[in-house]
Amino acid sequence: MQRRTFLSNLAGSVAAISALPAAYAAKKTESSTSNTGQASSAVAAKGHTPVITLNGKSLDWTVKDGVKEFRLVAEPIEQEVAPGMKAKFWGYNGGSPGPTIEAVEGDKVRIFVSNKLPEHTTIHWHGLLLPNGMDGVGGLNQPQIPPGKTCVYEFTLSKSGTFMYHPHADEQVQMALGMMGLFIVHPKNPHERRVDRDYAFLLAAYDIEPDTMTAKTATMTDFNLWTFNSRTFPVIQTLVARQGERVRIRVGNLTMTNHPIHLHGHTFTVTGTDGGWVPTNAQWPEVTTDVAVGQMRVIEFIADAPGDWAFHCHKSHHTMGPMGHAVPNMLGVDQQKLSGHIEQLLPGKHYMAMGSNGMAEMQNMAGMGEMMPLPANTLPMMSGAGPYGPMEMGGMFTILKVRPDQATGDYQDPGWYAQPKGSQAWIID
Numbered sequence: 001m002q003r004r005t006f007l008s009n010l011a012g013s014v015a016a017i018s019a020l021p022a023a024y025a026a027k028k029t030e031s032s033t034s035n036t037g038q039a040s041s042a043v044a045a046k047g048h049t050p051v052i053t054l055n056g057k058s059l060d061w062t063v064k065d066g067v068k069e070f071r072l073v074a075e076p077i078e079q080e081v082a083p084g085m086k087a088k089f090w091g092y093n094g095g096s097p098g099p100t101i102e103a104v105e106g107d108k109v110r111i112f113v114s115n116k117l118p119e120h121t122t123i124h125w126h127g128l129l130l131p132n133g134m135d136g137v138g139g140l141n142q143p144q145i146p147p148g149k150t151c152v153y154e155f156t157l158s159k160s161g162t163f164m165y166h167p168h169a170d171e172q173v174q175m176a177l178g179m180m181g182l183f184i185v186h187p188k189n190p191h192e193r194r195v196d197r198d199y200a201f202l203l204a205a206y207d208i209e210p211d212t213m214t215a216k217t218a219t220m221t222d223f224n225l226w227t228f229n230s231r232t233f234p235v236i237q238t239l240v241a242r243q244g245e246r247v248r249i250r251v252g253n254l255t256m257t258n259h260p261i262h263l264h265g266h267t268f269t270v271t272g273t274d275g276g277w278v279p280t281n282a283q284w285p286e287v288t289t290d291v292a293v294g295q296m297r298v299i300e301f302i303a304d305a306p307g308d309w310a311f312h313c314h315k316s317h318h319t320m321g322p323m324g325h326a327v328p329n330m331l332g333v334d335q336q337k338l339s340g341h342i343e344q345l346l347p348g349k350h351y352m353a354m355g356s357n358g359m360a361e362m363q364n365m366a367g368m369g370e371m372m373p374l375p376a377n378t379l380p381m382m383s384g385a386g387p388y389g390p391m392e393m394g395g396m397f398t399i400l401k402v403r404p405d406q407a408t409g410d411y412q413d414p415g416w417y418a419q420p421k422g423s424q425a426w427i428i429d
Ligand SMILES: [Cu+2]
Pocket: 226, 258, 259, 260, 313, 314, 315, 318, 396
């Protein structure tokens, strides 16, 4: 979106602040009810609280001679980022991120990694303590896995915690295309560090130009899609909890910048990193924790406040969609006279001057169907409809819904919170 001419910037601004695809505008957070309750039942059967990977799932395994065997296939995939936009990624087992590997401290695991990519790859098991030859840095610890071949990794899980997996081969390309996954190791004793809900996701950023589907792999800082598990709001799964439950959220960052992750309505503590669990006497209360590049942060809190609470990255441009960031700054500019001239240059002879009073009007106008269409395969700057109007969010944003009557183990979206009478802010003249 850089280096546009003045006119194309103006035309771009029309598109940027224009139509949400109809399906997108209508989309509410009900979409997030899919993919819930996908708990890995084998883990639950042993008494551990299953990990809920937002918009994802845990990987099945089989046991052979006392070893848990997992199978990952590295392959090109096509995936919906949000309604109105699909991306060509590289991922594992049909998705980006790949399925979450969930196992238990003390387990011996054997992981078969089959390479169906057009180039070689490896997998590094980020944060896990293992023999040097299993660490997965191509060229350093092992030969690269050629296309068409399968590599076997085998090690014992010596400690519980929150880890990741990703290639250590042609990293700039393979991670820019979405190759990543979570690796969760439960404590051997299921009563240790027990929580009632255990959510997990990875932060991923992409640079996909409008009208294209493949993420640019040489981008260093100027990404335009900010995602939880390679999806943007409003399709990111809603987090739900019964009032009073202890909730854990595990967040890993495989983007090229830091993300201050912020929760409304509660205070949490950081109980773990990818280095392990944080001792209780070293924890302090927070409402935002910065997740730096290549880090994982585990936060825990008691969901004691009923309501619909925002949960998001606090960098405001990371809760916005790709379109509209390159438009000229029209704040305070009277565009009335200019509009007529611009209309003569546009094919439809229709130009709507916007931005003089801020950008919030874009979502309202989109709702009224007044806008011009977006370019193909991209997302508007703002999206998401709440019970009181447009939420003007996108990207790294979702909602924590706490309800007194949410059943234990029920991950279904309970709908919007009904504010108790007299407890909502009111507007006066
Ligand atoms: Cu961010």
